[in-house]
Amino acid sequence: MIQVGFAAFYLVYAETLNWVVPDFHLDVCDFLEDYGSLGLLMMPRGHGKSTILDIYNAWRLYNNPDHLILHQGATDPDAYKVSRGTEQVLERHPLCQLFNVKKVRGETQKWWVTGSSDVRHGSIHARGIMSNVTGSRANEIQNDDVEVPGNIGTPEAREKLRYRLGEQTFILIPGGQELYVGTPHTHDSLYSEIMQNPDAKCLIFRMFEKEKRFETIIECFVDFAPVYIFSGIGRNSKLLTAGKDYQVHKSGSGFKITFDESHALLDVYSEALWPERFTAKEMQKRRRKCRTLNEWDSQYQLHAKPVGDVRLNPEKLIPYDVEPILKRANGQYYMTLGERKIVGMTCSWDPSSGKLKSDTSAVELVLHDDIGNKYWHRSIELTGEVVTHDSQGNITGGQVWQLCDLVEQYKIPRITIETNGIGGFAPSALKGALKKRRIRCGVKTQHSSQNKNKRILEGIEGPLISGMLWVHVSVIDTPDGENTSKQYKQMQRFNPALTEQEDDHLDSLARAITESPERVGKLHSNLEANESPNWRMDGGVVEATLDFEH
Known part of the structure; x- marks a missing residue:
């Protein structure tokens, strides 16, 4: 069997399916091949992280059939998607076909590949984060989008999620690896905690590398070349057009942007991470589907925010x-x-x-x-x-x-x-x-x-x-x-x-x-009311002499 690196394994599969591979996908391949004992991968929605993870799992099993992977998602059905995706890659990848590396027994929840010597724990074991995995063992534990609104909506739910993640300590074989993949859904996101861990290796790709937000303006200054400017959020949002909705002028070390009309909310961004796929039309569609700014910021710019509005911001x-x-x-x-x-x-x-x-x-x-x-x-x-x-x-x-x-x-x-x-x-x-x-x-x-x-x-x-x-x-x-x-x-x-x-x-x-x-307050004490003309008729002024003598 020929041992290959993950980037080469990925490119062979991409060529088989006639994919056009963006450069940042190769950066992800290098990261996954050597993320150490604790890794965090964050990418915007729609940028292929689940697909890359399927191929990565197949590569792991191709190089070492005794490698045990526990893949946990938010729910059992979510975890099963990666299990089925990994199985499909094994079936279609030219190297796996050449050396007969494939699933030989088991079901979607747990299955074994050719050459696996472990009879108890599957090569791939896929379960939801709240499911019981006591007694499992793994060389690598993957937490794929385990943080979702449903399991972090209350303090009790957040505590339960962290308790489940803590249990993985007893499942991981000494010297094993933990990989977290996902997008944040709350202020105190578990991904923020991982980023603060000095032992963690993190790779974070935002949809736009540079950003600036303004409120109620008609003119602004940014220190990067503006490529995309959005006004508003949700159904009424709009992707503004240069030369039509605004003018850009070089000013010192940055750029001055003058708008044709005042806007209540403006997001100014640099070039997109994957412009070939996320065209202006596609990004306008996704912007309009986001109900709140928090949803946009968390799912595409990967800021630790809840997807809903914060009532007391x-x-x-x-x-x-x-x-x-x-x-x-x-x-x-x-x-x-x-x-x-x-x-x-x-x-x-x-x-x-x-x-x-x-x-x-x-x-x-x-x-x-x-x-x-x-x-x-x-x-x-x-x-x-x-x-x-x-x-x-x-x-x-x-x-x-x-x-x-x-x-x-x-x-x-x-x-x-x-x-x-x-x-x-x-x-x-x-x-x-x-x-x-x-x-x-x-x-x-x-x-x-x-x-x-x-x-x-x-x-x-x-x-x-x-x-x-x-x-x-x-x-x-x-x-x-x-x-x-x-x-x-x-x-x-x-x-x-x-x-x-x-x-x-x-x-x-x-x-x-x-x-x-x-x-x-005193600021209002000197203000006079704007009185309307008194259009009602009166009887005029009458002088009368009063005599109180009897």
Whole structure:
């Protein structure tokens, strides 16, 4: 038998079927032949990764019939597609025909090739990621598009998926290989985790290597030659035409693009990865089939985003990095945040004690200026017991003591406490701690009966999408080793359709925002209404003498 490299094996098969092979396919061949112990291959939809994987499996078995492959897809039927595809390549490849390498026994789920000496584990074993593969053994485990909306839609589903992937550790024969192939479907995609692994070898091809997104513009500047420019997303999207819809001019080290009309959303891209197959007409069709920008970004540009819209998009938060200053003038105190005058301060505490499925005791502090902006200034998690006492019964610590520190630091006038699940214990404990510390602060209790998701949306969504919700950098700063803060993740993952999800900070934030009345602000105080002419007739002006004498 002639041993050949994968690129040569692939080209022989491509020539047999009269394929035109793009250059990046050969890069994929080189990667698969030597990806080490952990590999990640990401390619846009429709760029042939499944086909290449079929040929790769056949090449592995051609060179070594004792090689054991466990191929896992999102479901059993998805995994079976690669199993059947590999079998077809063995049947049609000239080298496999010449040396009689073929399937000799077994079914689609598990089968053996000529020369395999293993009687228990198939040369190809294809199963869905949620199927039971306990007792299997493999030299190579392939996870092909195992991350799909159906198995990452809830925190429980994401945890179950990672548990299943963790079980593969006991299946892989020492010295074996793990290969991940797919596109992301969520912010905290498992592919993002693999990319952070120093032992992983990654090959990522996006549909467009360079990209730039703009909102509500009529002119822009990019540092690459624009080839494709899309306006909008979904059925109303349009691929703009150079010379007709826009003009391009060289400007310094980049390009200036002037549009004939203003556009609410524009995506500017460089040359496509596979322009011979993905023509302008084809890309326009695919753009219109994507319902959301996230779907387009995740499936074609391979950004870690969910395929649906993010209802509370944290990217719309406006960050700031200043602290409020308390001043005294003309016998009165006033507070400023940078150049803005602060006219209100609200603080909400959502205790975790007494609640099921909750481990976060969230406190949110929001400042309000005189024109209606809200500043999410602090978001902290209280730890330990709600309250601790010494032997004489005096309050000496606990969550309420930590909250007193926050009250003292920012001169908080009142705290609102959600009493669901904890009754009147937390408010009374906080009042005792405030009295012990000699701090003046009001304590308001609130029992929530409204649907929580509705309450969160009503409180946060309006200020967020209108550009009036600011956030202090301390809230979105990330702990060491993490990409995003817990608060940021809760906004990214928030799904109004789910009843159980991590939303402690969001629930407390919504309450803090709505605790302060909305203000029209000084910007509007000098505006005069445009009065319409009074077209109704009156009786004119009449002077009358009144005589009250009898």
